[in-house]
Amino acid sequence: MLTLCLDIGGTKIAAGLVDPDGELIHCARRPTPNNAGAEEVWAVVADMVAAERAVAAGAVGAVGIAAAGPIDRHSGTVDPINIGCWRGFPLRDRVSAAVPGVPVRLGGDGVCMALGEHWRGAGRGARFLLGIVVSTGVGGGLVLDDAGYQGRTGNAGHVGHVVVDPDGQPCACGGRGCVETVAAGPSMVRWARAHGWVGTGARALARAASTGDAVAVQAFDRGATALAAMIVSVAAVCDLDRVVIGGGVAESGRVLFDPLRAALSCRTGLDFIRGLQVAPAELGSNAGLIGAAALVASTT
Structure with missing residues (x-):
């Protein structure tokens, strides 16, 4: 069937x-x-x-x-x-x-998304997995001990609303300084344009970063740093062994993953977090x- x-x-x-x-x-x-x-x-x-x-x-x-x-x-x-x-x-x-x-x-x-990647994608073989979608917003889901974890109401894993800057920008969720306000595609574009970049859209920003545009590179560095702070926090709480990242912004490849891995290496002080694997998603949409x-x- x-x-x-x-x-x-x-x-x-x-x-x-x-x-x-x-x-x-x-x-x-x-x-x-x-x-x-x-x-x-x-x-x-x-x-x-x-x-x-x-x-x-x-x-x-x-x-x-x-x-x-x-x-x-x-x-x-x-x-x-x-x-x-x-x-x-x-x-x-x-x-x-x-x-x-x-x-x-x-x-x-x-x-x-996390369950799909765990079953057929980049999360195969991981028992404790965080799936993240970095696109217009930042979404997420958890697989803990090989089972999808939904929480009390079904909303566990909303990692885009982990606060990484208590004095940061207001978020659509009603909070302030959430990961989404820094690392989502539109958020990175807004920051870049406010600092002199003249392009439009996250794809164009990624192309600019890949050619060395200083403002575009800094926008991705900021987003990657915010994601790293969130990932380390969730890993410390859930004892993760793998993080799989998909979504339109993640499709920028090394422009995002290189600064993300560098930021993670500076923040993973606990032994049980140091072995955390971070991989691009494989299943796409x-x-x-x-x-x-x-x-x-x-x-x-």
Whole structure:
């Protein structure tokens, strides 16, 4: 049997079919409607679910959902920061009604990314894993003792809101000085432009850094330092053995990973943190779908 998987975020909605070995055998993506009502967004999800069921031809045995958060895994509702029209939206119940007779599991997109990389990507073989997505924001998820860890409500692993500068910039979460305010793509771009860089967008900033532009290099150094501070803190709490980093900003490669590893080497004083492995993600945009299938497998 196949698992029908959804990965729902503020930019795109993905749906796919994953086999028992973790292979994504079919996938479709559509943009998340902008400035739309709750039912308009749901209509896109419902259409995609119906299309995947048709492809599966009756072979769907379960549904896994990776959703932008916050979520409530007990009630099955979601309140995504980046889908403003979904407030207390009963996502799990809606999907259950659309795919009757099979179990439906809901998880945060961060923990599903981590589970996907743990199962089929750069996290294979790690028992204690932190998955991080560095993109428009900074998200994350934990795999502890080989199991996805969701916490009390399903929102464990929101590492983008670890505070690294108590007197720093205000964050969308309502806090101040979160990692996301320094290391997310738009945050690095804003800092660079405020310091004289004239380009636009995180990809352009990465290209500028790769050619030695001093301001762009410093922007990535700041972001990497903030990520390192957060990683060391989480590693100290959770006794991690590996960190896997994906997302658009992480695709800049050495521009991010070289200063990140240098910053980590200056901050890992504890013996049990010194061996921490940091690796680029391998599954790209498929990690959430594969992780949603892993979430089903781990809870059934």
